[in-house]
Amino acid sequence: MKRSIVLLIPALAMFAAGAPLPAVGDTVEASVKLIDFSADDSCEWFVINDGVMGGLSRSDIRPTDHGTGIFAGVLSLENNGGFASVRAAVGHRDLSAFTGLEIRVLGDGRPYQLRLRTDDRFDGIAYRTVFETREGEWITVRRAFTEFQPTYRGRTPRDATPLDPAHIHQVGFMLADKQPGSFSLEIDFVRTWPAASEEP
Numbered sequence: 580m581k582r583s584i585v586l587l588i589p590a591l592a593m594f595a596a597g598a599p600l601p602a603v604g605d606t607v608e609a610s611v612k613l614i615d616f617s618a619d620d621s622c623e624w625f626v627i628n629d630g631v632m633g634g635l636s637r638s639d640i641r642p643t644d645h646g647t648g649i650f651a652g653v654l655s656l657e658n659n660g661g662f663a664s665v666r667a668a669v670g671h672r673d674l675s676a677f678t679g680l681e682i683r684v685l686g687d688g689r690p691y692q693l694r695l696r697t698d699d700r701f702d703g704i705a706y707r708t709v710f711e712t713r714e715g716e717w718i719t720v721r722r723a724f725t726e727f728q729p730t731y732r733g734r735t736p737r738d739a740t741p742l743d744p745a746h747i748h749q750v751g752f753m754l755a756d757k758q759p760g761s762f763s764l765e766i767d768f769v770r771t772w773p774a775a776s777e778e779p
Contacts, residue, residue, distance in 0.1 A: 610681075611677070611771045613769045614750055626638055626663075627664050630660075634661065639651065649763060651761070654762055663753070663755075664694070666750065667751065673746070675744045681720070681772040684712060685764070690709050693751075693752060695750060696748055710722070717767070750769055
């Protein structure tokens with residue numbers, strides 16, 4: 580399984596993750612896995628911490644030997660820092676036939692963000708939703724696409740359009756709870772949940 584970790588990249592031209600996955604519209608599927616660490620063609624992950632702004636937080640993401648991935652590190656508030664994040668490029672995915680995303684995670688009791696981007700850029704507007712974790716317990720979290728809110732550098736940009744699930748290019752996780760210290764989030768999968776016409 581090929582995996583790459585980089586701490587900082589200047590442009591998203593270096594951010595490609597191989598061949599795009601097939602669009603949802605190509606087949607009728609009950610669910611589509613966007614992140615699956617057990618797959619041989621799993622996405623490449625990239626680390627973007629507050630070092631881009633002078634901060635000192637550290638993190639990485641690594642596969643386990645049982646088909647999951649662990650996003651872990653140390654959050655620091657020094658030098659005006661305060662966030663650690665990872666993201667993966669997943670190709671251009673049209674997920675408009677689905678209601679939202681479902682994730683299965685093992686956390687440490689801290690709140691994390693699930694983040695989406697609708698283009699291949701390194702910088703720009705992201706769409707986030709916050710989910711709580713339970714220390715030492717696997718949980719499954721569902722979020723409708725309508726629950727993802729636009730954000731840019733920690734603020735809600737004016738005139739930002741709602742998330743368009745027909746154009747999903749990147750999936751990521753972030754910790755930015757203003758609580759310094761070590762953290763760990765184990766990720767089993769990120770996948771879609773039922774079509775918009777179905778009940779969750």
